[in-house]
Structures are given as C-alpha cells and as structure tokens.
Amino acid sequence: MKLSTYTLLRRSLSEQQLSLITRFLFGTSLVLIIALSYSYNEINQELVNYSEKVNQTQHVISGLNKLSSAIYETTYHADSYIFLKDTVYINKTLAAIKVVPEITKKIDSLIKDDGAQRKRLNFLKEHAGKFCDYSERLSRPATLINPGAVNALYKRKNEEIASMIKLIGEMNKLEDQLMYTRLQSRDNYMQQVYRYNWIIMLVAVVFLSSAFVLLDRELRRNKFYRVDLENKIENLNRSNSELEQFAYVASHDLQEPLRKIRSFSDRLVAKYKSELSGEVFQMLEKIDNSAQRMQNLISDLLSFSRIVKTGTEAKIINLNTCLSEAKSNLSEVIMENKASIHSESLPSVEGYNSQIVQLFQNLLSNSIKYRHENVRPVIRITHRLVDGEIIPGVKPSHQDIQFHQIKFADNGIGFKKEFADKIFIIFKRLHARNEFAGTGIGLAICKRVVSNHNGYIFAESTEGEGSNFYIYLPTESMLT
C-alpha cells in the first residue's frame, strides 16, 4: 500500500514535469514560428524598399540623361540660330530652355534625402539657370547684332555647359555607386537573415516533433493508466462483494457452534436439574449468557453487513412515510415509555426505503433508550435546507450542493462531547451492559445508511441535557 502510494506520487510528479516540458516546447515553437513569419515579412519589406530605391536611382539617372539631352538641344538650337540666323530656332531654343527647370525639379524631388547629391544639384541648378539665361539672351535678335556680346555670351554659355556636364557626370557616378552599395547590403542582409531563419525553422521543427513525441507518449500512458484504473475498480468491486459474502457466510456459520453450545448447556440443565449444585447451575447460566451475547453480536454484524449499496434500486422516497413506518415498528416501545415524537414536514429524497426506515428507527429507539429515568422522552424532528460547505469534513465535490438537514433532538441523558464521533463506531458503547443493554450496532448502522446515501451524520450533546443528531442528505441524487 505504502509502496504503491509512493510510486503513484513519483509518477504524478514526473507526469507534471513532462506536461510542463511539453507546454514549454509547444510555446517556444509557437514563438519561433511567429518570429519566422515576422522575419519573412521583414525580408519582403526590405525587398520592396530596395526595389523602390533602385527605381528611384534609375529615375535620377534617367533625369540626368534627359537634362544632358535638353542642354545639348538648347545649345544646338541656339548655335543654329547664331550661325544660320533662322528665326525658327529662336522658338525651338526657348522651348528647349523651358524643359530644363522641369527636369531639375523632378530630380530634386527624387534626391530629397541625399545631402551630397542635393548640393551638386543646387550647383547644377545655378549653372543651368545661368546657361538658360545666356541661351535665352543669345536667342534675342537684338543680341545677334552685336558680335562682341555674342562672343562673350557664347563663351560663358560654353563654360556653364562644361560645369554642368562635369556635375552631371559626378552625380551619375554617385548614383551608380549608391546602387552598387545597396545591392551589396541587400545581399548581405538576405544571406544573414536566411541563415537565422534556417536555424529558427530547424529549432521549431525539432521542438515541435519532440513535443509531439511527448504528447503521444502521454496519451499512451493515460490510456494505460485508464485501463489500469478500470481493472482496479473491477478488483475493488469484486473484493467488496466477496467481503460482503464473507461477512454473511462467516456470521452464518459462526452462529452454528454457538447454537450448539446453548442447546447442550440448556439440555444439561433440563436433564440434570435435580442433581446440579447451585454453583454448577450458575456457571452453566454464565456459559449460556455469553453464548447468547455472542449470538447477538454476530446477528448484529450480519444485519450490518446486509446494509449494503447493492440490491434494491434507489427511488424517490417520502421521509414522512419512512418516519411513520419507523414509529409504527417501534409503537410498543413508544407506548411503554410514553414517548412523544414531534416532526416537521420532511422532504422527499432519492434513496433506499428500508434503509432510511432503519435509520429513523435506530435514532428514535436510541433516544428513547437513553432517556432520563423520570422524564418522559420527547423527540423533536426538524428539517431545513443547508449548503454543503457548512457541513464539517464535507467532501470537496459536495461543497456546492444543497443538503437536507434533518435534526433529531431529544431530552435524554446525552453524552460527553469527546464521544461524539465514537458513538458511530461499530460495537462502541458508552455504558456498561448492566446499565443499558445492546451491542452498539445501532448508530453504526445509521452511519452506514447515511454514507450509502452520500450523506453525513453528526451528533452533539451536553451531558445530562439531551442530544442532537444531524443527518445531511444531498438534495441532488447521486445514487446510480
């Protein structure tokens, strides 16, 4: 017994640990999977960012190219006007000039965050402004009349073009470089992240599969224990019914030799009455008394063993009917002792009728038996509904259920407080046999009946002032 409790304890402990580990594995796997999906989302974002940036760079480069071609176009038209004097080129020059600020504005919007490029663009804008100004002035017919001014303007315009081309080249180179570094950093990032993701995925897979293995093992063990438990319940039921059988057979067979002892000592007395001395007679009487007492004990034991759960089926019984049945069984004793019994209306419960009658009968006869010598016994029976949690020593599963409290209060001799539990123990008595007869089975039967009904019974008393017996029966049926 001790050993099995120990192994049970150890088993449950390690089971708890295992379930903790399983939970940890599942939890961690979940976190890892979340991290993994977050990481892939990040990668995606990064790729989108990168492609946007590459796009931007390409736009800048193409803007710069457009700017170069606009400059060349302007120069071409302006030069054509100067040499050919064809006024058609004036408009063409002016149209080409108009394009330049649009392009620079566009480039400006693309390189907002890049300080170095912006600086260059500002220079470029300055030069472009001057270039446009010179080109525009060169396109005026009035300017063309003065060859000195044309020369000066032409020269300055070309200087501006050289500066612009230089700046555009620098800017182009820078954008190229930018693109290259972006490409590299993207590759680095991806490589690293992919490596981490692989590790995370591997760990998650390992954790998940070990959690699965543990869970599977747990399930198998559970199944094993369930089967084990079922077997144990079956064994318990079997040994219970064997025990009942044993109690019955034993008490039955034990009666036999006692009957013989009594019969023969009886016959001895009957046959040799005249020849026996008083002393022998007394001894034979003692033998008979002892045998009779043992017979009573055994027959009480037999009736105790008969109060078992099995047998008759539980049904709804009216406790008032049970009480009147018990009273009618005891009618002689009640009359003899002039006992009065007052009862409130009692509820109906699900239970075993004969057992409840026995319970009431035992309590009533107990109260009448332990009466004050010169006081008429009065027994008051009251009923009220109580919550399970107020019952001392109630089972945890009974705490939330309502119970019928049925109280038997008498005006008998009572008992000392410390015996309140002992009186329910089989063959336990508080009085000598010559004071009160009996074997001490009555209240033990009461206790057994009440526990057969999933109830509780308690006694309280002040010595000399009567006793109260409390029966608690569940309002919900729990008998199957």
Add this chain to the structure above:
Amino acid sequence: MADDDADDRFLVQAAFEDNDLINRIVFFEDGEQLLEYYIAEENQDAPNLIFLDLNMPKRDGREVLRVIRKNTKWDDVPIIIFSTSNAPDDVVASYQLGANCYIVKPSSYEELKDLVLNVHKFWLQPKAISC
C-alpha cells in the same frame, strides 16, 4: 429426518424422548440417503412426517423436496424444512417447492422441546388431523 449435523439429530431425538413421545425416527445423513430409502421397494410405508435440513452434502434438501413433490409416492406426507438459515430467499423458495412448514432451528434446547411437542400435536397425533 435428514440432517448432516449429528448434534441436531441427537437433540431432536432427545427432544422427542424428553417429551415422552415414542414415535420411531429414521435418520439420514444427507439427501441421497433419504432418496435411496424413498426409492427402495421394501420401504413402501409412508412416514407420518419428514424433517428436512436444507444444506446437506451430496443432495441437499431442495433436491429431495423437488423429487418427492414431483412424484405421487409420499405426496401427502407433510415435509417440515428444519434449517439454520433465516434468509427470506430460502423460506420463499422452500414453500414454492412444496414444503408444508419452515422452521428455523431454535437456539435453546427448551425451545426445541416445545417445538417438537407442538409439531407432534399438529402433525403426528393420528386423529387430530387428516391430510
């Protein structure tokens, strides 16, 4: 009387003697012996009364009761079940099988003596009753 318990056989015999009754009693240790006697040709004389214990070796009281009540031979002989058992099942089953009376073996000799006297008065006095 069929009873496997020698003490009980002795006590019943003694109770008859102490009541000054002179009926002849034939004893059997089990049901089989009684049934052998029942079948044997020379024992055609029916007894006035049969005391039958329920629990006996070889063939028990129930079997004997069943055999006798199924046949016409001895069908008017009163059968008293004389057993230690006071279980309601045994009592009911015995009456169903055709027992005339069910007596639980008393635990004092005085009771037994009175019982034998009563049985004699009721079943064995030739003119008192006719079955």
